[in-house]
Amino acid sequence: MILALAPAGILFAIFVINVALGASAGPVFLTFVQEMVLLFMASIAFSVAILMREAASLTVDNDLDTE
Numbered sequence: 001m002i003l004a005l006a007p008a009g010i011l012f013a014i015f016v017i018n019v020a021l022g023a024s025a026g027p028v029f030l031t032f033v034q035e036m037v038l039l040f041m042a043s044i045a046f047s048v049a050i051l052m053r054e055a056a057s058l059t060v061d062n063d064l065d066t067e
Contacts, residue, residue, distance in 0.1 A: 004049035011042035 015030075015038050022028040030038065 004052050005046070008042050008045035008049055011038055011045060015039050015042060 015035060018028055018030045018035060018038075
């Protein structure tokens with residue numbers, strides 16, 4: 001399950017690093033559109049990971065109910 005959250009964390013970390021560099025007047029490596037797409041991809045990856053975790057917990061709950 002933790003592997004499902006890894007892509008979301010990596011994408012969000014790249015976004016945060018870029019924003020921190022920009023805030024400190026350093027060289028940013030992403031444009032505004034690239035930042036938006038990166039944050040959108042991180043949100044999608046996080047949503048997929050949460051849905052996978054929810055499906056796994058429902059499967060476990062259903063297995064316990066049938067016993």
